[in-house]
Amino acid sequence: MAEKQRIMIVDDDPSISELIALYLNKERYDTKCVEDGEEALRVFDAYRPDLVLLDLMLPGMDGYQVCREIRSRADTPIIMLSAKGEVFDKVLGLELGADDYMIKPFDSKELVARVKAVLRRYGSKPQKQSRHDQTGDYVEYEDLIVNLTNYSVIFKGHSVDMPPKELELLYFLASSPNQVFTREQLLDHIWGYEYLGDTRTVDVHIKRLREKLQDNEHWAISTVWGIGYKFEVKR
Secondary structure, three states: OOOOOEEEEEOOOHHHHHHHHHHHHHOOOEEEEEOOHHHHHHHHHHHOOOEEEEEOOOOOOOHHHHHHHHHHHOOOOEEEEEEOOOOOOHHHHHHHOOOEEEEEOOOHHHHHHHHHHHHHHHOOOOOOOOHHHOOOOEEEEOOEEEEOOOOEEEEOOEEOOOOHHHHHHHHHHHOOOOOOEEHHHHHHHHOHHHOOOOOHHHHHHHHHHHHHOOOEOOEEEEEEOOOEEEEEEOO
16 A cells, blocks of 8 residues: 655644644545644654645744745645735745645635645656656756656756746746746646736746756746746747
8 A cells, every 4th residue: 555645734723733634634645733833843854744734823933934944954845824814925935935825714625636736746756867767748958858747857967856836837938939928828827726826926936947947058038028938949
């Protein structure tokens, strides 16, 4: 029998975290509930979760700080949780490395669907690959291979850790070289109906991609001022 995927639920309200655990246990996930940020970091190292559900408002260390600490240790996907009416800067959350967010109260089916989607997109990324290992859907340029099937990116011969949305955005742009997409088009295609964000979200992800991938002399992730972005292949 395959090992259950582990999900750490960080929420200072036991009634909420236990209810979330109940939903996820029914879907055959293993869960661990913690009530504050400091405990979350201790449990994270021992439990080694496959995904973290992280409440924004925690006693002591808040969700933003916990997200920053987790991201400095691992590339584990994080879904942020925020109660309706709380001040929640989704762009800041994304900049810190969160993969998705949900506003409480939420529907149990939607929560499970989001968890499954993030885990499915994240997959298991191999540490070392070459162009000869590629199968499935991928695009290849000088010093760059983006594989959507196994969610891997190789830049200058080395694997680059990249959250699912970043990789999907890069793949989408690179699949249509020199085609200009508006921020609205990118937001709709990559995040779709699941995401009620604004176009700043796209800018955040483009910024993160550029930090990880220095422009090659043959290609670049270019800004088209007043319109959006394109994957520019230089002739």
